[in-house]
Amino acid sequence: MSRSRLTQSNRTGWTMALPGFGLIAVFIILPFLFAFGLSFTNQRLISPNPTEWVGFDNYRQLMGVGVLTLEPERDDAGAVIRDEDGAIEYPRLRGFTRGNPDYAHLDGMREWTSWQWGEDRVVLLARDVVFMKAVVNTLTFVAVVAPVQAGLALVLALLINQRLRGINVFRTIYFMPVVVSIVVVSLLWRFIYDGNDGLLNNLLSAITFGAFEPVDWLGNPDTALPAIMAMSIWQAVGFHMVIWLAGLQTISPTLYEAAEIEGTSRWQTFRYVTWPGLRNTAVLILIVITMQAFALFAQIDVMTGGGPLDSTQTIVFQAVERGYGKQDISGGSTISVLLFLLVLTISLIQRYLTRERN
Amino acid sequence: MATVRLKDIRKRYGATEVIKGIDLEIEDGEFVVFVGPSGCGKSTLLRMIAGLETISDGTLEIGGRVVNEVQPKERGIAMVFQSYAIFPHMTVRENIGFGLTVAKAPKAEKEAAIQEAARILQMEHLLDRRPSQLSGGQRQRVAIGRAITRKPEVFLFDEPLSNLDAALRMDMRMEIGRLHKELKTTMIYVTHDQVEAMTLADKIVVLKDGEVQQVGAPMDLYHNPANLFVAKFLGAPSMNLIEVEVAEARAGAAVVKNPALDPIELPCQIDGLRAGEKLTLGLRPQYLHPSLDPSEGKLHGKVKLTERLGSETVVDLELTDGSPLIAALSEDAVFERGREVSLTFRPEQTHLFKGAPDQT
Numbered sequence: 001m002s003r004s005r006l007t008q009s010n011r012t013g014w015t016m017a018l019p020g021f022g023l024i025a026v027f028i029i030l031p032f033l034f035a036f037g038l039s040f041t042n043q044r045l046i047s048p049n050p051t052e053w054v055g056f057d058n059y060r061q062l063m064g065v066g067v068l069t070l071e072p073e074r075d076d077a078g079a080v081i082r083d084e085d086g087a088i089e090y091p092r093l094r095g096f097t098r099g100n101p102d103y104a105h106l107d108g109m110r111e112w113t114s115w116q117w118g119e120d121r122v123v124l125l126a127r128d129v130v131f132m133k134a135v136v137n138t139l140t141f142v143a144v145v146a147p148v149q150a151g152l153a154l155v156l157a158l159l160i161n162q163r164l165r166g167i168n169v170f171r172t173i174y175f176m177p178v179v180v181s182i183v184v185v186s187l188l189w190r191f192i193y194d195g196n197d198g199l200l201n202n203l204l205s206a207i208t209f210g211a212f213e214p215v216d217w218l219g220n221p222d223t224a225l226p227a228i229m230a231m232s233i234w235q236a237v238g239f240h241m242v243i244w245l246a247g248l249q250t251i252s253p254t255l256y257e258a259a260e261i262e263g264t265s266r267w268q269t270f271r272y273v274t275w276p277g278l279r280n281t282a283v284l285i286l287i288v289i290t291m292q293a294f295a296l297f298a299q300i301d302v303m304t305g306g307g308p309l310d311s312t313q314t315i316v317f318q319a320v321e322r323g324y325g326k327q328d329i330s331g332g333s334t335i336s337v338l339l340f341l342l343v344l345t346i347s348l349i350q351r352y353l354t355r356e357r358n
Numbered sequence: 359m360a361t362v363r364l365k366d367i368r369k370r371y372g373a374t375e376v377i378k379g380i381d382l383e384i385e386d387g388e389f390v391v392f393v394g395p396s397g398c399g400k401s402t403l404l405r406m407i408a409g410l411e412t413i414s415d416g417t418l419e420i421g422g423r424v425v426n427e428v429q430p431k432e433r434g435i436a437m438v439f440q441s442y443a444i445f446p447h448m449t450v451r452e453n454i455g456f457g458l459t460v461a462k463a464p465k466a467e468k469e470a471a472i473q474e475a476a477r478i479l480q481m482e483h484l485l486d487r488r489p490s491q492l493s494g495g496q497r498q499r500v501a502i503g504r505a506i507t508r509k510p511e512v513f514l515f516d517e518p519l520s521n522l523d524a525a526l527r528m529d530m531r532m533e534i535g536r537l538h539k540e541l542k543t544t545m546i547y548v549t550h551d552q553v554e555a556m557t558l559a560d561k562i563v564v565l566k567d568g569e570v571q572q573v574g575a576p577m578d579l580y581h582n583p584a585n586l587f588v589a590k591f592l593g594a595p596s597m598n599l600i601e602v603e604v605a606e607a608r609a610g611a612a613v614v615k616n617p618a619l620d621p622i623e624l625p626c627q628i629d630g631l632r633a634g635e636k637l638t639l640g641l642r643p644q645y646l647h648p649s650l651d652p653s654e655g656k657l658h659g660k661v662k663l664t665e666r667l668g669s670e671t672v673v674d675l676e677l678t679d680g681s682p683l684i685a686a687l688s689e690d691a692v693f694e695r696g697r698e699v700s701l702t703f704r705p706e707q708t709h710l711f712k713g714a715p716d717q718t
Contacts, residue, residue, distance in 0.1 A: 261431060
C-alpha cells in the first residue's frame, strides 16, 4: 500500500471537499440560517425602511388562533331573536375582534370556521386564516397521499416483480410519469380536468351514456384538492414502485421456496416472507413520500394558484407567495421555518414508530 | 415413511436437457445421497422431488403415489436448504413451528411439536432467540427443526453443511446421521462432498451431467467403481490413473505394462482385449506401498514431495515416464526428496478401465 502525502494531508482533503461543501454551504446551509434570522425581523424584499427586530411577532401573526362563543341576541323577555328565515341572530363578530378592549387577545383575528353548539355559535378565529387553511390542506394532502401512494406503489411492485414476457413494458409505462417534469404533467392534467371539454368529463359522460354532469374539477372547492391528490399520486407512484421493487429483490428466493414447502397461501407468503423483508424499505418510502408531500408546490402553482377560495393553499405555496409575491420575505421565512419544524417532528415520530424492536 | 421411485425422470430448459432420464428406487427409511460435481444436476433432481421444479418427463412416486403434479406441501416432504432459509424476523420457536402456524394448528399441538423438535436437536435453550443471535450450525439446526415438525415421509437435504466451517460440518454430519437413526425416515441428501456421502449414506447415487453413473452402497462404490468417473470421484486423495498397454490378454486377466511399470498380470473383466490396446490402471493411493529397494516393486519413480500428517504420510511421486502418482501411507514415514523408490501393490486391489485416463 502506498500511502502518499496526498491521501494523508488534511489540507488536501478539505481542498477536494471544498467545491461540493461550498455549494451546499452557499445554497442550503446559509439560506437555512438566513430564514431563521429573517423570521425574527420585518424585512421586506425591497423596502426603503430599515429592518427591525420584531421577535416572535411573525410567528404570533401566523399561528394566532382563538375561540369565541357567541351567544344569541335576545329580546327584553330573554327570548332568542330570529330573522325572517328563522335563523338565530348573533352579535357581529367585528364587535369582538376589532378594538374591543375586553377581547384584546382576539384583536385583528378573522373567522376561520364556525359551528353550532346548542343555541350558541362557536367561532374558530385565526389571525391568518389563509395560512391555517394551507396547513390543513397540506396535512390532508400528506395524510391521503402517503398511505395511498405507498400502498399503490407496493401493489404495482408486487405485480411487476414476476418473470413474465413483456413485463419490462409495464415497468416502463409505470415509471414514465416520473421522468416527465411535474410542471409538464400539471399542465397536461389541467386539460384532463378541464370543466368544459376535459378528457375526464368526456370519459365519465361516455361511460355513463351522458348521465354524468360535467364537473369543473379544479374550479370547485370540493374537488380541487382531491383532483390534485389523484394526479400527484399517479405522477410519483412509479418512483416508489421502483424502490419497493429494489426491496423485493433483496428477499432471498430460498425463503419463498421454504414457505412454499410449508404450504403458505399467497396472503401468508406476503405476511410472513415479503412484508417482514420489506421493513426497511417501508420506512424509507414512508419518510420520502411524507417529505415530498409536505413540499407540495408545483402542482398548485400551475393548476390552481391556491384557489378556488383558498381550497388548495399549501404551506410551501404560501411561503413563496408571501416571500416573493407579496415581497414579505420575513413572513415567507417564518413559514419555511415552521414547515421545517413540522416535517422534522413528523419524521421523528415516524422513526420512533417504525424503530427496530428487538 | 415412504418409498420414492423415479422412472425416467427428465428436466429440460428449452432445448437443453439437464436431467437425462433417471431411474431410481429409494427404499423406505433409506438414507440416499446424491453426489457429483457442481452442475451435475443433483440439486435440480432434489428440487424436482420437492416440487420446486417441474418435471419435464417421467414419473415420480412418493409412497406409491404419483406426485408429478402435486403441490410441494402435499408431497409429504420437508426440505433443508444450504442457506438455511429460516425467517430472520421470527424467533427460533416461531421458525420451528412455522408449518403449523401456516396450517393454523391448535396452540397446544404446536407447542408440543416445537418442544419435541427442540428436544431431538438439543436446542431447548435457544427457542426464544432470533436467527441473528445464532451460529451457523445452530441456524441449520433450526432449519432441521422446522423440517421435523412437519413430520414428513421424506426429508430432503440440499447441501446442508456447505455453509459451515470444517469443525462444525463434522459435528452436524454426525448429528444428521444420529437423526436418521432416531427418526428412521427416508432421507435424500445432496452434496458434492464425498466424505459426507461415504459416511452418511446407505446408498450413494453418483451423478454426472444429469446421468446416473453408479448406484450402490458406499463401500461397494469404493471397491468396485463402475467407471473411471466414479473411481476418481470417491476416495481422498483420489485414485491414481495410469495409462497402460496390454501386453497379453488372458481369461479374466490381462498382463499390462508401461515404461514405469514392469509387466504384471492383473484381474480384468473387460472382454475382447487385444495386445497393444491402451487401458487405464486405477491405483488407490492407500494401497500403494513404496519401498527403497528397486527390485521389490513393479512401479518405479522418484520422490517429489512428502506431506506428513502424523497419522498418514502422503508421498507425491514422479514416475520414470514423467507421470505423477500419489501414495498414502498409514504411518509416519520420511522420504527424502529425489530418492528413487519402487512401489508394490496387490493385483486384486487394482482397477482396469477401458480407454486412456484423459477420457474421463
